[in-house]
Amino acid sequence: AQSVTQLDSQVPVFEEAPVELRCNYSSSVSVYLFWYVQYPNQGLQLLLKYLSGSTLVKGINGFEAEFNKSQTSFHLRKPSVHISDTAEYFCAVTNRDDKIIFGKGTRLHILP
């Protein structure tokens, strides 16, 4: 069975500082990996996805993530955050034949 663990429920970071949101997964087969962002009272939007190929994936709003198969991780990074990045971020995994599994989310708080 697949699972996703987001190691931090909340992450505070100062504006213009770098941030990393951690995600680890478990699966016995090849996976597709996703990061979604949710702003208050809205649905989830796709930030980026890893399907195959290059392990460094670039997404919208300056975010990127690196797929590390040996460590079963898919951490999300941004070199310089903005106040508008305040949101909740969800990591998700699927093996295509099974339904997608979400982590519990990480709230990113941007401090002025």
Place this chain on the structure above:
Amino acid sequence: DGGITQSPKYLFRKEGQNVTLSCEQNLNHDAMYWYRQDPGQGLRLIYYSQIVNDFQKGDIAEGYSVSREKKESFPLTVTSAQKNPTAFYLCAGAAANTGELFFGEGSRLTVL
């Protein structure tokens, strides 16, 4: 404009009443999902449907019902049997080749 459309965005109901949340899509997705979101609990799967006229229970199906009479529509009924229905409800469609989910804007249900 294409996508997943949920309505209403906000809904109030009295205890003991059933309420139906609408979810419509024009993305030609075979698979559709309903999630419930409560603060700090991430997304919990209520029901999903992989094809017309077929659906399966998710992790928290008790007190909910769905139908899938046509591909474009996947309404969710919150029945009076649901003990704690106040929550944010999200509908999504899934891309067939990757399992990537496309979300609606959500419906916030408040029971008075």
